[in-house]
Amino acid sequence: xxxxxxxxxxxxxxxxxxxxxxxxxxxxxxxxxxxxxxxxxxxxxxxxxxxxxxxxxxxxxxxxxxxxxxxxxxxxxxxxxxxxxxxxxxxxxxxxxxxxxxxxxxxxxxxxxxxxxxxxxxxxxxxxxxxxxxxxxxxx
Numbered sequence: 001x002x003x004x005x006x007x008x009x010x011x012x013x014x015x016x017x018x019x020x021x022x023x024x025x026x027x028x029x030x031x032x033x034x035x036x037x038x039x040x041x042x043x044x045x046x047x048x049x050x051x052x053x054x055x056x057x058x059x060x061x062x063x064x065x066x067x068x069x070x071x072x073x074x075x076x077x078x079x080x081x082x083x084x085x086x087x088x089x090x091x092x093x094x095x096x097x098x099x100x101x102x103x104x105x106x107x108x109x110x111x112x113x114x115x116x117x118x119x120x121x122x123x124x125x126x127x128x129x130x131x132x133x134x135x136x137x138x139x140x
């Protein structure tokens with residue numbers, strides 16, 4: 001995949017570990033990859049999100065037994081707590097109380113609008129504070 005997105009990877013040097021994560025249901029299990037170099041990992045994530053790879057582009061239908069139109073998603077591996085925080089932050093975006101919410105390096109960020117500085121969300125209280133500040137600006 002690295003070559004296909006323009007980020008060559010030397011598996012023995014650049015990858016510390018790679019394994020599947022058990023999931024409920026019969027869907028494909030996510031693959032977790034631990035890079036030895038953070039800069040390479042970040043570049044890999046950025047380029048993978050730009051290129052939006054599919055199994056057809058990567059020719060992984062034979063090796064991984066996926067359909068050719070299967071999309072491949074590359075994300076940070078978040079703790080269950082941070083995964084829930086990201087879900088709730090994205091709910092703020094759906095509810096129009098925020099412009100965007102994302103994760104980077106295992107941290108959750110949210111922005112009120114295009115020009116606002118990102119706010120780091122460390123726990124549910126941070127998110128509630130963010131939401132209450134939005135409510136108070138609406139009432140003003």
